[in-house]
Amino acid sequence: MIVDTKSAARSAAEISAILFDKDGTLIGYxxxxxxxxxxxxxxxxxxxxxxxxxxxxxxxxxxxxxxxxxxxxxxxxxxxxxxxxxxxxxxxxxxxxxxxxxxxxxxxxxxxSVAVTDLKAFFARLKSRGYKLGIASSDNEASIRETAKRFGFEQNLDFVAGYDSGHGTKPQPGMVLGFCAATGLPPHRVAVVGDNNHDLHMAANAGAGLRVAVLTGTGSKESLAADSDYCFDDITGLEDLLPLKAGG
Structure with missing residues (x-):
């Protein structure tokens, strides 16, 4: 983990929704x-x-x-x-x-594609804790949906955005803001999870509550340090970071 400040801890307690990148984050790059x-x-x-x-x-x-x-x-x-x-x-x-x-x-x-963990079980656990869940990828939307269907977690998604979905492209804030509109939540209650700085810059541009980096893609601790609140080996690190129940 790169950064663990009191401010980040307060933000983690407020998180009610998680927006994931796909490639390098859910899928091993x-x-x-x-x-x-x-x-x-x-x-x-x-x-x-x-x-x-x-x-x-x-x-x-x-x-x-x-x-x-x-x-x-x-x-x-x-x-x-x-x-x-x-x-x-x-x-x-x-x-x-x-x-x-x-x-x-x-x-x-x-x-x-090769998943970084059992995605069906992972998304089901987060959904059972009350989190709204989405994917924002630079891939096309059809590919995202095909991936979700293949790994069996499509029913637990509240939002899907690809570069061709009409929300703009990374690092613009549109995908995060589209997720907020779909879930009815403000940006400060959203955690954005990704493997490169485009994801983290998108989160910052949208005012997301947490920027979480993972090392299953092309980024390194060194390349991601300045722009992330936390950096984990993979997405399963989120389960201990976030409250057992989505923030109120």
């Missing part, structure tokens, strides 16, 4: 997205392996080690931003066509 990143580069390179490696490097992934830089396009960008980055790095694809192909790839990838 390396196991789930390493192969997908290589496939998206191959698509954008039209099968040219040397160009695919250059595209990966430009977007934040080392093609040899598979390491993805924190807050890079592949770590935090939405589909349009990634497609634009691939074109800027040398892909000759049409932007609209590439965006559509990547969205299909990302939705299909939900079937091979």
């Amino acid at each position: 390396d196991a789930s997205w390493g192969p997908v990143n290589r496939e998206l580069a191959a698509i954008a390179a039209k099968g040219d392996p040397e160009l695919a490696d250059r595209l990966l490097l430009a977007c934040g992934m080392d093609p040899v080690t598979g390491h993805v830089k924190p807050d890079s396009l592949l770590a935090a960008g939405n589909t349009v931003q990634i497609a634009e980055g691939l074109l800027a790095a040398g892909s000759s694809c049409d932007l609209a066509d590439l965006t559509q192909r990547l969205d299909r790839l990302f939705t299909d990838a939900a079937g091979n």
Whole structure:
């Protein structure tokens, strides 16, 4: 845990809703997205392996080690931003066509994603404690819903937002504010949980009550320290942090 101040403790006691990022937070990033990143580069390179490696490097992934830089396009960008980055790095694809192909790839990838814990049981426990629960991702909404359905926690979600859901994109505050509108709660009673600084900046921009970082994605304690109130190895750390019953 990075920061544990009296102010943060007071905020934790007031939390009634939790807004999660998806990839790197609910879904382990390396196991789930390493192969997908290589496939998206191959698509954008039209099968040219040397160009695919250059595209990966430009977007934040080392093609040899598979390491993805924190807050890079592949770590935090939405589909349009990634497609634009691939074109800027040398892909000759049409932007609209590439965006559509990547969205299909990302939705299909939900079937091979690897959860960081038993998400069905985890969400059920939080819901039984009275928390409103949502997901805000830079992925498309269809992919988020497919992931929730696959892991069996869709019935416990009060809100879902992807980059294409009409709430804006990270780090803008719109996804958090949309969650607040859907649940009837003010931002200071919302905890935002994510694996990169885009998530934490979104939380700050919206005035969220808590900013919680996890280390199952592309961020590190060092890269996340300045922008988080707490940093856990994974999302299960929330269960001890938050009150047994959602804040009043």
